[in-house]
Amino acid sequence: MxxxxxxxxxxxxxxxxxxxxxxxxxxxxxxxxxxxxxxxxxxxxxxxxxxxxxxxxxxxxxxxxxxxxxxxxxxxxxxxxxxxxxxxxxxxxxxxxxxxxxxxxxxxxxxxxxxxxxxxxxxxxxxxxxxxxxxxASAAARMVTAAQGRPLVEMGSRRTHEEAAISAARAAYVAGFASTSNLAAGLRHRVPTVGTAAHAFTLAYATEAEAFRSQVAAQGVSTTLLVDTYDIEQGIRAAVAVAGRDLGAIRIDSGDLAEESHRARILLDSLGATSTRIIVTSDLDEYVITALADAPIDGYGVGTRVVTGSGxxxxxxxxxxxxxxxxxxxxxxxxxxxxxxxxxxxxxxxxxxxxxxxxxxxxxxxxxxxxxxxxxxxxxxxxxxxxxxxxxxxxxxxxxxxxxxxxxxxxxxxxxxxxxxxxxxxxxxxx
Amino acid sequence: MxxxxxxxxxxxxxxxxxxxxxxxxxxxxxxxxxxxxxxxxxxxxxxxxxxxxxxxxxxxxxxxxxxxxxxxxxxxxxxxxxxxxxxxxxxxxxxxxxxxxxxxxxxxxxxxxxxxxxxxxxxxxxxxxxxxxxxxASAAARMVTAAQGRPLVEMGSRRTHEEAAISAARAAYVAGFASTSNLAAGLRHRVPTVGTAAHAFTLAYATEAEAFRSQVAAQGVSTTLLVDTYDIEQGIRAAVAVAGRDLGAIRIDSGDLAEESHRARILLDSLGATSTRIIVTSDLDEYVITALADAPIDGYGVGTRVVTGSGxxxxxxxxxxxxxxxxxxxxxxxxxxxxxxxxxxxxxxxxxxxxxxxxxxxxxxxxxxxxxxxxxxxxxxxxxxxxxxxxxxxxxxxxxxxxxxxxxxxxxxxxxxxxxxxxxxxxxxxx
Missing domain, CATH: 3.20.140.10 (nicotinate phosphoribosyltransferase)
Structure with missing residues (x-):
């Protein structure tokens, strides 16, 4: 009603x-x-x-x-x-x-x-x-500062009320976030929306490579492939094998993000995917982003902590x-x-x-x-x-x-x- | 839109x-x-x-x-x-x-x-x-336990998104809160609603007594009078003078609630208002309510901490x-x-x-x-x-x-x- x-x-x-x-x-x-x-x-x-x-x-x-x-x-x-x-x-x-x-x-x-x-x-x-x-917005602004110019995606809709999620996406954008996962915020407030795939996507196929092929067929090689469903190294190798050196980005959503991003950068470079960006997600906030300042990370997805005002x-x-x-x-x-x-x-x-x-x-x-x-x-x-x-x-x-x-x-x-x-x-x- | x-x-x-x-x-x-x-x-x-x-x-x-x-x-x-x-x-x-x-x-x-x-x-x-x-609901349930049977009012609408507020009122009621301040939750979900007056009400009149007279005229002596706009003791005296010994309740929204409720109970009893209840509000949560267990308090209004999940x-x-x-x-x-x-x-x-x-x-x-x-x-x-x-x-x-x-x-x-x-x-x- x-x-x-x-x-x-x-x-x-x-x-x-x-x-x-x-x-x-x-x-x-x-x-x-x-x-x-x-x-x-x-x-x-x-x-x-x-x-x-x-x-x-x-x-x-x-x-x-x-x-x-x-x-x-x-x-x-x-x-x-x-x-x-x-x-x-x-x-x-x-x-x-x-x-x-x-x-x-x-x-x-x-x-x-x-x-x-x-x-x-x-x-x-x-x-x-x-x-x-x-x-x-007040929490998001601190994350924007911590990110030192790297783009931030607001992706916390699932961690807040479904209507609050739309307003949170708008507020984070006001504070300097680059985009949101929330489609309603795109339609209602014209906040740019982004998103590619979740672990469920990879799991729905018999092999990771098969999932990546379907995603690249639908979204092109500039897409972001999520590489940590099974094993990150194998995931990165499969991603580059499927999408080629022009793969847009990989996303890592688990583990020690500093260590994993360093390893991923070395591996991507060794595979010739030197322009492939590394996006990280998983319980990020302004403190974690600050701690990751020296990691070879090209963008952050922030969920829970931005929609809940970081404490x-x-x-x-x-x-x-x-x-x-x-x-x-x-x-x-x-x-x-x-x-x-x-x-x-x-x-x-x-x-x-x-x-x-x-x-x-x-x-x-x-x-x-x-x-x-x-x-x-x-x-x-x-x-x-x-x-x-x-x-x-x-x-x-x-x-x-x-x-x-x-x-x-x-x-x-x-x-x-x-x-x-x-x-x-x-x-x-x-x- | x-x-x-x-x-x-x-x-x-x-x-x-x-x-x-x-x-x-x-x-x-x-x-x-x-x-x-x-x-x-x-x-x-x-x-x-x-x-x-x-x-x-x-x-x-x-x-x-x-x-x-x-x-x-x-x-x-x-x-x-x-x-x-x-x-x-x-x-x-x-x-x-x-x-x-x-x-x-x-x-x-x-x-x-x-x-x-x-x-x-x-x-x-x-x-x-x-x-x-x-x-x-998970936070509210802990407050219900802490209140040991005394009624809790959810009144945190102003501290959360306007649509989340309606859902929060419903969730707190599910967990055992008695009522909410939120009118939309009353109409949409049939959660019982309560509310009487804010400090602005008292301030809008030349004297506290004049404000209380207007409130009692509109809501009857069973209403709850907010007694801490200026001085709690004088507020209580004015409240009983206006409403009589059958005044429903007083509300205290500031100060040391344990101390103020003890003082208020003694004063109310000395004025013959022995059945007048004492309701307290102001940054309550399960911890504060537990600490107030021995105070002569008859009901709690909880705002920020319930609608934000108590941490x-x-x-x-x-x-x-x-x-x-x-x-x-x-x-x-x-x-x-x-x-x-x-x-x-x-x-x-x-x-x-x-x-x-x-x-x-x-x-x-x-x-x-x-x-x-x-x-x-x-x-x-x-x-x-x-x-x-x-x-x-x-x-x-x-x-x-x-x-x-x-x-x-x-x-x-x-x-x-x-x-x-x-x-x-x-x-x-x-x-």
């Missing part, structure tokens, strides 16, 4: 809405900000992703008649709120960091301005999309009310909670960066509106999307963002955030 | 298919098995989940005309394979462990029998669904060809790969268990067909689903499965698998 974007929501968003509709606050002006108090442990930066998916979901945030009837029957909303939901559409403004931007602790990556009602109901969806896609399958972006009006025509009043370990900073914040040449040096937040030269850009105005970069533009922006970091921020080892966004008018918030 | 289930697939499944269609093997009989070589580090058992989602996806595994045209244009398949895909439907058989069953290393949780073509293309989808949902966001189920015929009317030939660290065991396996009273003692696999009293049950026959338990039945089966384990297997600490499924006719496979 398909559900409308409006249902991708925690129940408490609608029970709060029901109170706001009932007591008349629903149309008061409000500002919510999405930000993170901290990066995942050991990470130097975050790479924002998911906006290209999120904005269309906000624009189409609706509830159909059956869903509203169900919400009413379940007691989630009362009658007047059910009527409100039937006509719901988001008519507010969204500003934010661009997809592919870096972010740091306290960076206000998304600002939603509108009525209290239309802002509050977006919380779950905003965070689901941004936390997931950003976790993948950090989510980031901790939160969506907080920072200003609200106390009546329909009142001015916005900054608000902030004071909970023990989760205090927030009131007021709408704008972010500014300083650079030393192309290198990012500081990020500063001001609560007093300072709209000149902000990191944030307009994303939606009156409910309409006003920022629609192509996926290639987003990917190029991510590459430029990553290039603005010094080498220390790209270290694969754990370390503190490269910087923290500091609020100039609220010094106690700066950790 | 919606995509058909067929597109939720790695490209190499279709390039392999293309070879099989071209060289005539596509209609040879084949058997694939899904199993895991090992459980996530430290886990004593796995709890299988996702079958109720997977079987309908297999039954509707199709490619629409636009998708086939795109696959042809991208060079994924040739013309004859494009024609094959246009008419594709799965007509084979599926057997497997039941949803809510325990599994261990080498347990053959799913067996797919059919033509080589129709079996091979299901790999990615089978694994995406089962690896995701099983990871969530193991995926399990490592694989889908392997174990038997194939070499011609259209040939018998099945067992096959197995010999890769260094990923050897598999050939032949279709049936699983049998022994019990001591109600306690599970061993799980044994036989390659020789032994269809009496197997763990596996028929799930699909000739492409039709023949096993459709309700979600409540699945949940009851999971509870019975968990009850068949000894206390040692429920320890929260890391340990080896409670047992390993051993192949009686293939002793070298038993670790």
């Amino acid at each position: 398909d559900v409308s974007p409006g249902l991708l929501t925690d129940r408490y968003e609608l029970t709060m809405l029901s109170s706001f509709v009932t007591d008349g606050r629903v149309d008061h002006r409000a500002v919510f900000e999405a930000f993170s108090r901290h990066l995942p442990d050991g990470r130097r930066y975050g790479l924002l992703a998911g906006l290209g998916r999120l904005l269309p979901l906000i624009a189409s945030f609706r509830f159909n008649a059956d869903e509203v009837a169900w919400l009413r029957a379940e007691g989630v909303v009362n009658d007047v709120t059910a009527a409100y939901l039937r006509d719901f559409r988001f008519t507010g403004d969204v500003d934010g960091y661009r997809e592919g931007d870096l972010f740091f602790p306290h960076s206000p990556v998304l600002t939603v301005t509108g009525t209290l009602g239309e802002c509050v109901v977006l919380e779950t969806l905003v965070l689901s999309v941004l936390n997931h896609d950003t976790a993948i 950090h399958p989510t980031v901790s972006l939160v969506y907080k009310l920072v200003a609200v009006a106390d009546s329909t025509d009142a001015p916005l009043r900054p608000v902030a909670k004071k909970s023990a370990d989760k205090a927030s900073s009131g007021g709408r914040k704008t972010a500014h960066r300083t650079y030393d040449g192309s290198r990012l040096v500081t990020e500063t937040l001001t609560v007093a509106p300072d709209l000149e030269d902000t990191v944030q850009v307009p994303l939606m105005r009156a409910g309409r999307i006003v920022h629609e970069p192509t996926l290639e533009e987003v990917r190029a922006h991510a590459a430029a963002s990553l290039a603005s970091l010094p080498p220390s921020a790209h270290a694969v080892s754990n370390g503190p955030p490269y910087l923290t966004a500091r609020t100039t008018t609220d010094p106690q918030e700066a950790p | 919606d995509v058909s289930p067929g597109l939720l697939t790695d490209r190499y499944e279709l390039t392999m298919l293309s070879s099989f269609v071209t060289d005539g093997r596509v209609d040879h009989r084949a058997v694939f098995e899904a199993f895991s070589r090992h459980l996530p580090d430290g886990r004593r058992y796995g709890l299988l989940a996702g079958l109720g989602r997977l079987l309908p996806l297999i039954a509707s595994f199709r490619f629409n005309a636009d998708e086939v045209a795109w696959l042809r244009a991208e060079g994924v398949v040739n013309d004859v394979t494009a024609a094959y895909l246009r008419d594709f439907r799965f007509t084979g058989d599926v057997d497997g462990y039941r949803e809510g069953d325990l599994f261990f290393p080498h347990s053959p949780v799913l067996t797919v029998t059919g033509t080589l073509g129709e079996c091979v293309v299901l790999e990615t989808l089978v694994l995406s669904v089962l690896n995701h949902d099983t990871a969530i 193991h966001p995926t399990v490592s189920l694989v889908y392997k060809l174990v038997a194939v015929a070499d011609s259209t009317d040939a018998p099945l030939r067992p096959v197995a790969k010999k890769s260094a660290d990923k050897a598999s065991s050939g032949g279709r396996k049936t699983a049998h268990r022994t019990y001591d009273g109600s306690r599970l003692v061993t799980e044994t696999l036989t390659v020789a067909p032994d269809l009496e009293d197997t763990v596996q049950v028929p799930l699909m026959r000739a492409g039709r689903i023949v096993h459709e338990p309700t979600l409540e039945e699945v949940r009851a089966h999971a509870a019975a499965s968990l009850a068949s384990l000894p206390p040692s297997a429920h320890a929260v600490s890391n340990g080896p698998p409670y047992l390993t499924a051993r192949t009686t006719t293939d002793p070298q496979e038993a670790p």
Whole structure:
């Protein structure tokens, strides 16, 4: 059963809405900000992703008649709120960091301005999309750095939810992966897709050579032959015997990849297949890729570890009310909670960066509106999307963002955030 | 853009298919098995989940005309394979462990029998669904044990992909969670939904008491009031002042939950609110819940850690060809790969268990067909689903499965698998 974007929501968003509709606050002006108090442990930066998916979901945030009837029957909303939901559409403004931007602790990556009602109901969806896609992109970026220019294929679909897989492929591509195994990501997001054969293919034939002949007949000699089903040396010999010296690549998916790739290179060269590339797969991540830096490897396939965020399958972006009006025509009043370990900073914040040449040096937040030269850009105005970069533009922006970091921020080892966004008018918030 | 289930697939499944269609093997009989070589580090058992989602996806595994045209244009398949895909439907058989069953290393949780073509293309989808949902259910089951009968609410939608969130809510419910915050899971899967208010709700009013009055007016005194927006003691006093001694519950979402819940219980009792429950949330998992066992807590809300599998966001189920015929009317030939660290065991396996009273003692696999009293049950026959338990039945089966384990297997600490499924006719496979 398909559900409308409006249902991708925690129940408490609608029970709060029901109170706001009932007591008349629903149309008061409000500002919510999405930000993170901290990066995942050991990470130097975050790479924002998911906006290209999120904005269309906000624009189409609706509830159909059956869903509203169900919400009413379940007691989630009362009658007047059910009527409100039937006509719901988001008519507010969204500003934010661009997809592919870096972010740091306290960076206000998304600002939603509108009525209290239309802002509050977006919380779950905003965070689901941004936390997931950003976790993948932030991990993928570290793998791209570790690969030192060698291409990476995202091939983790089988290790994550079938719909998350499509978004993960997109996020990894934003971060600099070259391609994905996921066909839906190819059709839906135009991410380049690749793939040749699994072990089952070889096993389906009486001999490895017979399997290779069928694959080369179908895909040509530029294909990648998987050589480790039985014995890698024999597999490589069979591959070159079948495809010739112009074989595109071999893939090794088991064993000690450093040792096996060295042996494979020597053997391929001795067979005259000097241009045949060596692709490795099998539990790779940024740490293993770094350890393989000196191996004669031409490309990596990364599965589990990229789609699960390499130890950090989510980031901790939160969506907080920072200003609200106390009546329909009142001015916005900054608000902030004071909970023990989760205090927030009131007021709408704008972010500014300083650079030393192309290198990012500081990020500063001001609560007093300072709209000149902000990191944030307009994303939606009156409910309409006003920022629609192509996926290639987003990917190029991510590459430029990553290039603005010094080498220390790209270290694969754990370390503190490269910087923290500091609020100039609220010094106690700066950790 | 919606995509058909067929597109939720790695490209190499279709390039392999293309070879099989071209060289005539596509209609040879084949058997694939899904199993895991090992459980996530430290886990004593796995709890299988996702079958109720997977079987309908297999039954509707199709490619629409636009998708086939795109696959042809991208060079994924040739013309004859494009024609094959246009008419594709799965007509084979599926057997497997039941949803809510325990599994261990080498347990053959799913067996797919059919033509080589129709079996091979299901790999990615089978694994995406089962690896995701099983990871969530396996983590959730440990939290259910740790909670010792107190109810758990799944509330992690904002920390995972928006569609994965719906499936995670379902999987946690299978494992014994009481409810979810996710509305789509309520409508799609009939998981009970709960939720009352966030900090933004309190912040939207001039005073905490005013917010509580509005919530109680809308939801009644049985609601749960969130008391930690400013100061917990003052929050509790305001809550009881507004709702009276019959207030349903308070929620604490910050601070030292053991200490705060003790203080809150004393304060509530002193105010006469002796039946008001205390619900805690904030970075809970099975370890924290265990540590809170002696605190006066009546229920837990678990977010991030359940939807990300409590450190193991995926399990490592694989889908392997174990038997194939070499011609259209040939018998099945067992096959197995010999890769260094990923050897598999050939032949279709049936699983049998022994019990001591109600306690599970061993799980044994036989390659020789032994269809009496197997763990596996028929799930699909000739492409039709023949096993459709309700979600409540699945949940009851999971509870019975968990009850068949000894206390040692429920320890929260890391340990080896409670047992390993051993192949009686293939002793070298038993670790």
